[in-house]
Every structure is written in C-alpha cells, then in structure tokens.
Amino acid sequence: MQININRDRLIDYFIDLVRIPSPSWKEEKVIEYIINVISKYKDDVEYYKYKCGDSFNLLIRLKGNLQTMPLLFSGHMDTVIPCENVKPVISDTKITSDGTTILGADDKAAIAVFLEVIACLKENNAVHGTVEFLLTCAEETGLHGVKGFDVSLLQSKAGFVFDSNGGIGRVMIKAPFQITYDIQIKGKAAHAGIAPEKGISAIRIASEIISSIPHGRIDEETTANVGMISGGKATNIVAEDTSIALEVRSMDRQKLKAVEKEMENTARTVTKKYKGKISINKRLEYSGYSIKPDDKLIRLLSDSMKKIKIKPVYEASGGGSDTNVLNKAGIKAVNLSIGMRDVHTRKENIMIKDLIDGARLVYAIIRTV
Template identity: 45%
Template sequence: MVNKKRLIESFMELVRIDSVSREEKDLADFLIKKIKNLGLELIVDQASEKVKSNSGNIIVSLEGNNNTIPIMFSAHMDTVIPGKNINPLCDGEKIVSDGKTILGADDKAAIAALLEALYIIRENNIPHGDIEILLTICEEIGLKGAKNLDISNLKAQMGFVLDAGGSVGKIITTAPSQNSLEITIYGKSAHAGANPEEGINAIQVAGYALSRMKLGRIDEETTSNIGIISGGRATNIVPDEVILKGEVRSRNEEKIEKYTEQIKKITEDTAREFKAKAEVKINREYYGYNLSPNDQVVNIATKAAKNIGLQPLLCPSGGGSDANVFNKKGLPSVVLALGMEKVHTVEEYILIKELKNTVEYILSIINVVASGENLNE
C-alpha cells in the first residue's frame, strides 16, 4: 500500500527545504500547499509571535468517517544546525546527507511518513475517526512551539509524537523533567601583571565550583551538565565575571530538585570562600511524564505495532520532547521511534525500510482506533 518511490521523493524534498529553528516558514508554506491539495482543513496558530519565529504551528484536521476516539499525530518542522543547504543522498538502503550538514530526518522523516499516510487514506478510503496532525515550530530550542500551543484548539484525546531514534516499534512512555541553570559569578578585576592580588578571579572560582559538582550520569534516571562557560575580557585583566549555563534532568521529581539545589549551594559556598558573589537562576524547562502499559494511548501503540509484525518495546527516555508539554497540558501522549539514527550530527541517517515501517505504523494506529478493538485492555 505504501508508495515507496513517492515516500522517498517526499522525504528528500522536505529535507532540502531549510527550516532551522525560528525559520520554518518556507517548509510551512510548502506543507500548507500540500495539505490543502489533499482537501484538508488547517489552521496556523499565533505561536510565532511569542517565540519570534517566522511561522506558527500548523494544525491539520481530517474529519472522521466513523465515531471513534479523536487522536493526534505530531512532528516538529524545525531542525538543528548545521541544517541549511542539505543535500540528501541514497546510500544503498539508507538515506544520508553529503556529510556537510545534518540530514534532517529529525523530524522530517515523521512529516514525510504522515504525508504518505494521508495519501493512502485518501486513495483507499480507509475508515478512520477524527485525526489531527500537529506540526510544531521551535521544538529543538526548548519545545517552544508546543509550549505556546493553545491545547483547546485540539479535539484529540490522546497524542502520538513521532520523534525518537531507534527502530520503529520503540515506544517512549517515560521522560524526565528538566531544570536549566544560569550561574553568574562576580569577582573583582585587577591588572593581571601589576597587581593580581587585588583581584578576585571569577573563572578560578568557577573552576573550583565545577570540581565540586557531580556532573554527567548521576544515576539511571538523573543527569546533570554544565555545557557553556563564558567570561573574561583580556589575558591581562583578572576576570570579574563568568557565566555558566547548564541543566539537571531526572525522571524523579525529588532528585531533580535535590541535585539542582546541590549545584546552587556548591556555587554559592565556593563564591563565599573566595569573597566573590554568585547569582544562580533556575528555570523549569519542562515537566516529565510517566505512562503505564495500561494507559489507553500506550495500549493502542502496543497493539498497532503487534498488528503489523513489529515487536513493541516500552522504554524510558533521557530527553524531552513535545510530548512532555502535551502530557503536562492534559493530553496523554507517547513518543514513537521512526528509525532515525545519529541525529544532530553530520552522520545522521535513516533506513528506507524504517521510513516505510513508520507509515505502516501510523496506519495501524488509525486502524486500531477505528476498529475500537478493546482499547482499554
């Protein structure tokens, strides 16, 4: 049923359209035209104004031809950098970039699969309930499109977010919360050669603080990282300010608060030792979620995988996605793998068979919902 040639051509066409975060409009315009040609209704929301993108989120509506639970499929339009002038290549049974950029399978493989599924539904008059397809902006820079989505615009009672690496059939049911940290350490400037003893080296203070922090993998559900350090003006000036940016993630709410507070305390205590000052800003970027195998959305995803001969694998994740936001807003959502590998690198690739499997999985989910087969088992 899947038109393999059309699917591959669609994917290649999508990744050639630049759509780095906050610059999704060219891709959005392309998709709007495609979707309207299919005779579907859509709206573009006003999230663009809030996140300073040149496009809003796209919400596509496919009215059902039977009375079943309304569902949503979601993918994001933006990509990370280097994501401009992508040149996709078929390398045997996989698709790669030319090695100068990412490929953009994250998340355009999902968009290509959704478009192909829509073609198949139309061509074969496949029974289905109400379906919404949400294409978000600015996912890669903090889930900003999803955060600024008015969830009341959706009819869906559950969501399937197509945005995970690994083989099709992997289902993410648990994901962490994330706190971001911005740490500023204030020292005192002085001439580094003439009178360094009169200064307080903010970079040195930061170094001592970092050496006392527990960073990296803390346990199976908790990580922390300081990823950016900036400070200093010249080699002959004792630096009076340094800024560190980092994060703490955990699937356990007590642990994320514990280790965030630990970093804050270490920073403040170290600054006092050196007679410096520290300011620590903490922001909750997103909240975690934890769905059980018995939750309806997980049950449907599991049944749909089995129905097409895939082995469902329920997994936790160490990363966040739009599903974190949807779950927090009251829309139960799982993340589904679509076969993309080495994402966010110039070695990113996807197997053609995984692209095809993703289309079949989408159609299988639609079929399970439309049939109403023991959805609450």
C-alpha cells in the same frame, strides 16, 4: 492487517520535503508544500496555521467518520543546519544526503509518513475517528513551536510524537525534566602583582563551586553537567567576573529538586566564604514525563504493532522533545522512533523500510483506536 502503503509516493514526499530548506523559524516553504499536498482533500481535511514567533505551527485535522477517541500525531518541520541544497541519494534500501549537508529525516520522515497515511486513508475510504496532525516550528532550538502552541485548540487528549531515532518500534515512555543554570559570580578586581590581597578572585570561587557540586551521572535517573565557563581579563588582574552555565536532568522531580537545592546551597556558601557575590538564574527547560506500561495509550500502541508484526521496545529517553511539553500541557503522549539515524550529522540516513513501517504503524494506530 492489510495496509497498502504507496512506496514511491511516500519516497517522493520525503525527497520533496528534504529538498526544501527549513532551518528553525524558516519553515514557511515546507508549510506551503504540505498545504499544497493536503488541499486536494479539502472536503474532509482542515488545516490551520497558528502564528508562533516569526513562523507558524500547522494543525491538520482529518474529520472522523467514526466515534472514537480523537488522536494526535506530531512532528516538527524545522531541521538543524547545514540544510541548504540537500541532495538526497537514494539506493534500493536507504536514503542519505550527498555528505555535504544533513538529510533532514529528523523530522521530515514524520511529515512524509503523515502525508502518505492521509493519502492512503482517503484512497481506501477508510473508516476512522478524528485524527489531528500537529507540525511544529523551531523544535531544534528549544521546543519553541510547541511551547507557543495553545493545546486547547486540539480535540485530542492523547497522541504520538514521531521524533526519535532508530528502527520503528522504539517507544520513549519516559523522559527527564531539565533545568539549566546561568550563574554569575562577582569578585573584586585588583592588581595581581602589587595588591592581590585587595582582590577577590571570581575564578577561584567558581572553581571551588564546580569541584564541590554534584556532577556527571548522579544516579541512574539523574545527571548534571557544567557545560560552559568564562571569566577574567588578564593574568595581572584578579578576576572580577566569572560565569558558569550548567544543566541538571532527572526522570524524578524530587531527585531534581534535591540536586537543585544542593547546588544552590553549595554555590552560595562557597561565594560567601570568599566574600564574593553571586546571582543564580535557573530555568525549567522542559518537564519530564512517564507513561505507565498498562496505560491505554501504550495498549493501543502495542495492539497496533502486533497487527503489523512490529515488536515494541520500551525505553527511557535521555533528552527532551515536543513530547515533554505536550505531556506537561495535559496531552498524554509518547515519543516514537521514525527511522532516522545519525541525526544532526552529515551522515544522517533512513532505511526505506523504516519509512514504510512508520507509515504502516500510523495507519494501524488510526485503524485500531
């Protein structure tokens, strides 16, 4: 398949975007930039800003001139910090920051690629079905943008999120469910030297709970981690309060449930044994997803990759992304690599080849569907 990606224009979009700071909830300037770029195609490119918290999600719709399945492409507009004053350094092959900030390829590489693909489709007068680009806000702080987006606004029922790291071709066909826990343990304060027997140590209860619950890698699909603990006031006071924060992840809903049950039972039994009190607050951060290798979406992807000679690599992700939320809401989606590397660090970088291949891939999918 012959695809004429304009390398310089694509790099320009990318450089412009990473120079605009956009920490979570402060995506406004990036939104302005994108709207400015696409408004020159106003006859057949629509866009909608949907309020979400203090910011907006942006939906761009490219009206199709062919009857095929509408397709969604998605990425997020916010970045982690430090993202002020990003000074991109461009070599022949690679783009990095100057080392004092992140680069912001996560996930502005996806946005630059989408803008380039829109430009290419337009200048080639390409025939294509309806294509939607959903650009979310506040992904990095808890997938807030996509969680606050009403997917019934989409015409697409399936699509591709470009928000994974590594070379173009990696496809996350599976991702875990994640539950987080905030556990508060209440004991009874007493003077540690004069009357320790009158006290109930919340710290002792917490430590027995932590050493008794499943932890670390539970099986190949399931993990658990106590990530924070705090409590107590002084060495001479039997600790009255302790809190524990932990998470559990599993690709399998049933396994997750089993671990949840074991954790909660253990925590309650231990607390009861010492006559303490416990409150357990848990939250499903996101649901997992699993797309079968013979799914239509995967076939479309592998056919598209074949046309541009990219080899797909199917993997399971250890973490959550907007993809999890979309799947849960009924939009079948996989998460794909967009070429970013060493993300969330000052060493973040992207190969120019991956930027170009990302654009070729999106273009190929749109022309293959």
